[in-house]
Amino acid sequence: MSERDTTAAFRPSDMARHWWNAVEAAADGVFLLSLDAKYLAANAAFCHLLSETGPSLLGRSYYDVLSNDSIPLAHRAIEMMIQRGQPQRTTVVFQRADGEVRTAECHQSFLLRDGEPWAIVTIARDISQEVVLERKLWDAAEEHRAALDFALRTSLGLIKGYVYTLYQHPRIDEARRGRYVQIIEEEVERLTKFAEDLLDYRRLEVGDLYGTNEVVDVVGVVKSVLNGFAREAMRRQVRVETHFGKVRGPLFTSQDSLRRILINLLQNAILYAPVGGTVKVSLQDSEETLVVLVEDNGPGIPPEEMGHIFEKFYRGRAAEKAMGTGLGLAIAGTLAESLGGSIGVESQPERGTCFCLRLSRKGCASRNMKEEWESTEERAVPVATED
Amino acid sequence: MKTCVLIVDDDERYVELLEFNLVEQGYRVITTTRPAEAVEIASREHPQVAILDVMMPEMDGFTLARALLRLPEIGKMPIIFLTAKGQGGDRLEGFEAGAVDYLTKPFLPTDLIARIEKVLRVYRRSEVSSE
Missing domain, CATH: 1.10.287.130 (Signal transduction histidine kinase, dimerisation/phosphotransfer (DHp) domain)
Structure with a gap:
């Protein structure tokens, strides 16, 4: 069936040309039914929705092109309109000849001639x-x-x-x-x-997890979060290495949010690192940005999953075994955005995954505080030996 | 002679939990975390009852049950499914696959032992009556 055929409409002879022209151009489907529910006319949009030509509909029953489940609903809507004389709204599923279905929200009312109903006009919006x-x-x-x-x-x-x-x-x-x-x-x-x-997810939904900004010792927060994972890392025989390098100074940010992001990233890394594997946490600082990298040498994320891992409730194949909520990364990503930062990810199958938290240094603490606070620490120790 | 129970669950923590409690109760227990091995083990050991997890990566418990019940040496061995899914549809599929009982996690080991004893009583009674 050609496009021209499908959009062809048929028109009742007594319909004013200008009115029908407007109906023809409508984006929504419009059709006329006789009072016994036979097609009298249909515009191009409705013909397209049904993949029918106008003439092929002419004289057919309205119910012929509905799915079986929709017939009682459509029938009742027309009955109610006749009984009460009021417009009706109903959602029905049209069954096309090619086997496809289209769901439409239909607004139906009478067309009057000399004060008496003579047809039913329906505006059908495709909501498939x-x-x-x-x-x-x-x-x-x-x-x-x-x-x-x-x-x-x-x-x-x-x-x-x-x-x-x-x-x-x-x-x-x-x-x-x-x-x-x-x-x-x-x-x-x-x-x-x-x-x-x-x-956290519930709190995030109502915007209640962001906390207030303050001067934050990022290295201190990272160390504190790492200490919280010491036992879990030891239990899973995962070695945690830290490479903090030279950090320029504190960051003006939400400590609660930062802590939560780091917890979620570290939890993931320790969970997916193999037994005897390694998780590396490193900081890279510059005038503009402070970057926290959390790397594991686990199975990596399949390429087809990479675009979904920050979606809420998304659980990749590896996560099925780990039985997570599918919310950890979604929460971390949202929190990072709330801090004006972002989380990136790189992964290679069978080689591991690296999450990269970027935090802007804009709005950073005062110069004095920066000068007072410097870290030149660089070390690589198993977390199990930490307090 | 001790009653032999076959336990198949891909989660070794559940296998250990059930094995310990059943052995303490006087059963002989054979286990595997790999459902693909279960048919061979069952044909060799001839268990009197099988406890199968439903959701396993290699082969689901329902498929395994059908395979076990096709073994001529196993015959009508009663099967109890363990699952963390509480949906009605799963239960129906379990019974269609040959389950005689269904236990939804979380449960106490005593619940399982009581079910095993019950199905064995019924099974033995039906064996006697068919002789």
Whole structure:
């Protein structure tokens, strides 16, 4: 069927030419039905929506081109209009001859002649794309809910089972006891992170997580966050190296947000580094920008996932095993933006991933404070040996 | 002779949890974290009951159940599914795949032991009545 055919319209003989010309040019589909719901006329947009020509519709029933599910709805809308004499709005799905479907929001009302209804005019707005998008969002939310449910049940099951086991078997050998306690501890930590991510996400949604700007010792914050991960890194046998270099001075930023970003980036890095692997945290400072690099030598991020990792609820293939919330990087990215910065990422499959947090030095603390505060530290120590 | 229980779960922490509690309860336990190996293990060891996780990367529990129940030496071995998914549709698929019971995480090891004892009682009773 050619484009010309699909947009061709047919016109009732008694319709004023100028009125129909306006209808023809309308972006929305417009069609006329007789009172027994037979097509009398349709404009080009509606013919295009149905991939039909005007003449092919003429005389056919309105219900012939609707999906089975929509027929009762459409029927009821017309019945209500006839009973109440009021315009009706309904959403129906048109079934095209080529098998495709189109969802349209239809506004229907009577056309009057000598005060009496003689036809039904319908304005049909194609909302198929919105429906597809809504369905995708719904599916994504549903998928996320299922993943969250799975992860929570798995963690709770382990905690419940091992707590029971330790309680029921007080004479269990030391090695086994230690292992079981460690599993409980890991799962409690995982659930804590879950709760924090979800709460942070809610706070972010209402713009309540940004904190206030202050003079921040970035090296001090990085060290403090690293110390918080010492046990986890040791447990996973991951070596954490730091390369701070020369830092020009403090930064005027939100310490809470910076801390949260670093926690999320480090948590990711330690999680994805292999057993015996390495996580490197380094600072690069310049007059304009302070950069924090967090690198791991894990499996890397597949190229097809790179564009999605900062999307909320996105969980890559590797994350399925790690059972995260899919919110950590989304939160970190949003917080970085709130600080006027950004997070970039580079990754090579099987070689590792590097996240790069860039923070602007604009609005930095006073010269005096900068002079007082200098760090020339450069070291590479396993985090396990830190306090 | 001890009743032999086959446990298949890709999460070794669950395998250890269940194995420890079942051994303490007097069962002989055979385990694997690789569902692809489970059929061979089952055909060799002839377990009397199988505990299968549903979501496993190599092969899901339902597929594994069908494969196990096709083994002539296994026959009508009762299968209990363990899952972290609480959806009704999964349960139905589990029963269609040959499950006799279904346990949703989180659960206590005693819950599982009670289910095992129950399905074994029913199974043995039906074996006696069919003889």
